[in-house]
Amino acid sequence: MKENRFNELIQKTRDFLSWAVRFVTYDIWRITENEVSGMRIFYFDLIKTIILAGRGFTNQNLSRKAAALTYNTLLSIVPLLAVLLGIAKGFGFQNNVRDQLMTSFPGHDEELTKAFGFVESYLAEAQGGVFIGIGLILLLYTVIMLISSIEDSFNEIWQVKKARSWYRKLSDYLAICIILPILLIASSGISIFVSTIQNFVVGQFQFFSPMTNIMLKTLPFITASLAFAGLYIALPNTKVKFMNGLIAGVLAGCAFQIFQYIYISGQIWVSRYNAIYGSFAALPLLLLWLQLSWLICLFGAELAYASQNVKKFDFERDTKNISRRYKDFLTLLIATLIVKRFVKAGHPYTADELSSQNCIPIRLTTSILYLLQETGIIIEVTWGDDERVIHYQPAVDVNRLSVSLLLTRLDRFGSEHFKVDRKVRFAPEWNALMKARNDFYQANQDVLLKDI
Numbered sequence: 035m036k037e038n039r040f041n042e043l044i045q046k047t048r049d050f051l052s053w054a055v056r057f058v059t060y061d062i063w064r065i066t067e068n069e070v071s072g073m074r075i076f077y078f079d080l081i082k083t084i085i086l087a088g089r090g091f092t093n094q095n096l097s098r099k100a101a102a103l104t105y106n107t108l109l110s111i112v113p114l115l116a117v118l119l120g121i122a123k124g125f126g127f128q129n130n131v132r133d134q135l136m137t138s139f140p141g142h143d144e145e146l147t148k149a150f151g152f153v154e155s156y157l158a159e160a161q162g163g164v165f166i167g168i169g170l171i172l173l174l175y176t177v178i179m180l181i182s183s184i185e186d187s188f189n190e191i192w193q194v195k196k197a198r199s200w201y202r203k204l205s206d207y208l209a210i211c212i213i214l215p216i217l218l219i220a221s222s223g224i225s226i227f228v229s230t231i232q233n234f235v236v237g238q239f240q241f242f243s244p245m246t247n248i249m250l251k252t253l254p255f256i257t258a259s260l261a262f263a264g265l266y267i268a269l270p271n272t273k274v275k276f277m278n279g280l281i282a283g284v285l286a287g288c289a290f291q292i293f294q295y296i297y298i299s300g301q302i303w304v305s306r307y308n309a310i311y312g313s314f315a316a317l318p319l320l321l322l323w324l325q326l327s328w329l330i331c332l333f334g335a336e337l338a339y340a341s342q343n344v345k346k347f348d349f350e351r352d353t354k355n356i357s358r359r360y361k362d363f364l365t366l367l368i369a370t371l372i373v374k375r376f377v378k379a380g381h382p383y384t385a386d387e388l389s390s391q392n393c394i395p396i397r398l399t400t401s402i403l404y405l406l407q408e409t410g411i412i413i414e415v416t417w418g419d420d421e422r423v424i425h426y427q428p429a430v431d432v433n434r435l436s437v438s439l440l441l442t443r444l445d446r447f448g449s450e451h452f453k454v455d456r457k458v459r460f461a462p463e464w465n466a467l468m469k470a471r472n473d474f475y476q477a478n479q480d481v482l483l484k485d486i
Contacts (some may be wrong), residue, residue, distance in 0.1 A: 079344050086340035086347060090191065091333055099187045100328035107324055110180040112152045113173045117211050119153055145320050174208075181207045181269075188270040191335050193400050196414065198271050202421065210268070254294075259287030262331065266338045273423045278342040286334025290327060297323055343396050356398070362441070364394060365402050366483075369440055372412055373432050373483040382417050382425035409443040411435070437486075438479035445471065 090096075115135075122131040136146060182203060189197055198206065263283025267274045356364075371392070372383055389399040403426060406412045413429040428435060456464040 082344045082347065083337065083340045086344060087333065087336045090336045090340065094191065094336075096332045096336065097329065099190075100325055100332055103183060103187065103328045103332075104321060104324040106180050106183050107328075108321070110176050111149055113176040114180065115149055116153045116173060117177050118214060119150075121212055177211065178203060178207050181210065184265075185269050185271065187332060188266075188335050189272075191332070192270045192272050192274075192339050193397065194270060194272045195404060196271065196424070206268075255288055255291050257287075258290050259284040262286040262290070262334055265331070266335055270335075271422050274338060275342055278338050281341060282334045282338035285337060286330055289330050289334075293326060293330060297326075345390075347395060347397070361398075361402075362444070364398065365405065365444065366437065366440065367392070368394070368399065368402050369406055369411055369435075370483045370486050372426050373428050373435060376428050377432055377484045382415060382427050384423060384425055405444070405447070409447045411440060411443060432484050433482065435483050436479055437481045437483065438475040438477075440483065441478070442475055 119128050119131060122128045132150060182197070185197060185203075189195075197203075259280075260283065263280045266282050266286075267276060267279035368388055371388065375381070375383055385396065385399050385403055388394060388403075389396045403412070406426075407414065407429075410429050412426045414424050415427050417423070417425040430439070454460060
């Protein structure tokens with residue numbers, strides 16, 4: 035009797051696990067908002083967001099990107115600090131910025147002290163005239179390339195294939211370099227202000243003392259969260275919604291601060307490691323800190339992307355197994371919608387609008403749009419004030435953009451330079467295919483997309 039109950043329990047467990055796996059991998063992606071209501075929508079979107087972020091972390095190999103950013107950061111530490119301190123020095127706040135950097139990155143006093151020494155030498159040489167011109171250009175170039183590599187990683191996460199132009203990189207990145215010292219000074223001022231209030235409260239109002247202690251303890255979390263949120267919203271070359279960037283920034287900022295505390299505590303455990311390697315131990319520890327910090331940063335960007343686009347990943351499994359006929363239909367549909375909107379002189383479509391208004395998964399939408407651009411059917415245009423939001427218009431005269439022209443370009447897109455003998459040995463097969471294709475093209479050469 036007990037054995038039967040045990041076997042029944044095992045079978046129920048297997049059935050539940052089988053159902054759970056199928057639900058999170060297939061069924062949940064086919065549930066639309068019309069089929070559920072209330073908090074179930076929130077729970078399902080939360081599950082989808084976590085799955086999408088974890089899947090993106092694995093599929094896009096974020097650990098490799100974090101390693102590349104670690105290398106770029108290590109090479110750019112001195113030039114970046116030189117730019118920040120140089121700008122702060124122009125305002126007379128270089129000491130405040132230096133103190134705030136020491137406070138913001140505890141456990142790295144030795145590395146920062148050495149870096150500040152290199153920076154002082156760098157700036158002294160620049161002021162002396164040795165590095166004027168070429169030296170300053172190389173310094174700014176190094177900083178711009180670091181921020182550009184971060185943007186490229188974010189763009190890849192957000193499925194953005196076009197980076198900023200060099201003009202926008204110069205203007206936007208230099209703005210970041212100017213704003214960052216100001217934010218550091220503001221953060222330092224807030225810390226001093228809260229500490230002053232705490233000293234006053236301790237002397238006058240004992241009741242409010244715990245509140246000020248909580249404010250001081252949470253201030254690093256707030257600062258880190260706002261820094262990550264600003265990074266996620268401003269750096270990708272696409273429109274990131276404020277709430278999605280803020281939520282991802284809060285999670286990444288809290289994770290970063292927790293990791294900071296663990297890292298500082300862990301340095302006590304590696305005292306033997308320091309005894310063996312001496313001052314050289316700072317380098318591998320710095321590399322470890324940079325690697326894990328970039329992993330947190332990139333995973334936060336993945337969360338921002340997943341949370342903003344979670345509703346557009348319905349039927350994702352079907353998207354990967356889409357038939358050629360249905361993909362041709364969606365390609366024709368998207369091209370037709372863009373053409374008709376253009377003929378009516380309306381606002382050009384964005385990828386998000388095409389996806390949400392027509393129930394087409396976002397990844398399938400972006401891949402089709404990219405294919406249509408590569409074949410010269412559509413082009414990217416800017417519309418409005420935000421240049422990061424890409425719109426699409428026809429690249430061909432709509433009076434000759436027919437179904438035949440569209441499918442001809444799609445069929446011929448790509449390489450055909452292989453060693454298969456289509457002139458003699460396999461000529462019948464090739465000629466049969468070409469005859470079928472040409473008959474179809476001729477039958478649809480007068481069907482314009484704008485008239486469908």
